[in-house]
Amino acid sequence: MEVVLRELTKKFPGRGRKNRGEVTAVDRMDLEIPDGSLVGLLGPSGCGKSTVLNLISGLLGPTEGRILFGEEDVTLLPPEKRGIGLVFQNYALYPHMTVKQNILFPLENLKGKARPSREEMLKKAEEAAKLVQIDGLMDRKPSELSGGQQQRVAIARALVKRPQVLLLDEPLSNLDARLRIQTREEIRRIQRETKITTVFVTHDQEEAMSISDLIVVMREGVVQQTGRPQEVYDSPDNLFVAKFLGTPPINVFCGRVRDHRLYIGEEAVLPADGVSDAEVYVGVRPEGFRLCETGPLSCSLDRVEVMGRDVSVISENAASVNAVVRSIVGAESGLTEALLSGPKGREVRFALVPHKVFLFDRETEQRIFRGEH
Ligand code: ATP
Numbered sequence: 001m002e003v004v005l006r007e008l009t010k011k012f013p014g015r016g017r018k019n020r021g022e023v024t025a026v027d028r029m030d031l032e033i034p035d036g037s038l039v040g041l042l043g044p045s046g047c048g049k050s051t052v053l054n055l056i057s058g059l060l061g062p063t064e065g066r067i068l069f070g071e072e073d074v075t076l077l078p079p080e081k082r083g084i085g086l087v088f089q090n091y092a093l094y095p096h097m098t099v100k101q102n103i104l105f106p107l108e109n110l111k112g113k114a115r116p117s118r119e120e121m122l123k124k125a126e127e128a129a130k131l132v133q134i135d136g137l138m139d140r141k142p143s144e145l146s147g148g149q150q151q152r153v154a155i156a157r158a159l160v161k162r163p164q165v166l167l168l169d170e171p172l173s174n175l176d177a178r179l180r181i182q183t184r185e186e187i188r189r190i191q192r193e194t195k196i197t198t199v200f201v202t203h204d205q206e207e208a209m210s211i212s213d214l215i216v217v218m219r220e221g222v223v224q225q226t227g228r229p230q231e232v233y234d235s236p237d238n239l240f241v242a243k244f245l246g247t248p249p250i251n252v253f254c255g256r257v258r259d260h261r262l263y264i265g266e267e268a269v270l271p272a273d274g275v276s277d278a279e280v281y282v283g284v285r286p287e288g289f290r291l292c293e294t295g296p297l298s299c300s301l302d303r304v305e306v307m308g309r310d311v312s313v314i315s316e317n318a319a320s321v322n323a324v325v326r327s328i329v330g331a332e333s334g335l336t337e338a339l340l341s342g343p344k345g346r347e348v349r350f351a352l353v354p355h356k357v358f359l360f361d362r363e364t365e366q367r368i369f370r371g372e373h
Contacts, residue, residue, distance in 0.1 A: 002034060044203060047219050165196065252322060310330060
């Protein structure tokens with residue numbers, strides 16, 4: 001089922017007659033979610049992600065704008081008529097019911113013709129349980145399950161009515177690191193198998209990048225960029241998006257363009273063809289540095305962190321906006337030996353990988369340049 005949001009706005013009223021403190025949680029959001037895709041809604045706390053999900057589910061009504069499921073305008077439909085499945089962060093299972101009873105619950109609540117026979121219900125519950133691989137735990141109570149298993153029950157319960165759209169709000173937040181990775185892969189597998197259009201809310205960029213077909217990055221209710229995860233990472237539209245995606249985060253310098261060359265401090269570090277003279281922010285991904293004795297960018301070595309496959313070289317540069325410059329170089333590059341034994345404060349020189357370097361307007365913070373691949 002394709003889901004389309006048109007100029008969707010949600011305002012929460014403020015207090016008193018003057019409506020002081022009114023919040024625009026979602027601001028004229030346009031989004032097309034292709035049928036069968038998994039979309040990750042991403043952004044810092046308070047950016048409006050959950051509000052978007054609650055608008056799609058019908059738990060909240062929009063102040064303006066429309067929501068379409070396929071051809072049908074569902075803006076005014078109550079949640080139970082939308083054919084959605086919802087999973088929240090706190091699994092919200094009924095503690096006194098077994099796993100089976102929890103999964104059966106949405107079916108038992110159906111009225112009239114929509115209510116399947118008992119036999120059909122049991123079959124559907126069994127299918128949903130199999131899909132999330134908890135069919136061996138049907139007689140347990142939620143308290144007898146691990147966090148990951150509880151979340152699977154919550155997903156099975158959301159799937160049992162075969163929803164047209166599955167909505168997941170921070171479904172992995174309560175799980176420990178290892179289980180988070182396992183469960184997010186599970187969610188991806190289930191989504192691929194069922195082909196249910198799925199919207200997934202998270203503040204964790206790595207989580208969203210790893211499983212989504214499309215990511216939507218939001219800030220203060222406004223969509224900043226929509227695209228495939230790699231595209232958005234490789235071509236961020238603005239500084240906010242560039243900073244939000246990537247671990248370790250992008251390095252930012254104050255720089256300037258003069259005569260089509262990019263300067264950081266006094267050093268001309270890259271050609272910047274087609275860019276007029278301007279003060280800019282320079283974003284350099286950590287993997288965009290090459291250790292090179294004749295490289296144009298000089299930094300002062302702080303420390304080296306060895307992480308197996310990669311080595312992080314942490315250094316300082318007066319033009320850096322962040323406290324340190326964090327670059328990642330392959331452990332195989334022979335230079336690291338010398339670095340590891342080098343004294344703190346020693347000069348390290350880098351060449352920059354052009355397509356890992358972005359320039360942003362100092363005022364608008366919009367991207368104005370990306371180095372050639
Ligand atoms: P988080 O990751 O912390 O859950 P979020 O991105 O999901 O954040 P929302 O919960 O959608 O953010 O909230 C968006 C904005 O709307 C916030 O500023 C929040 O304070 C405000 N807000 C949300 N619900 C209400 C409400 N019922 N009344 C007033 N303001 C609200």
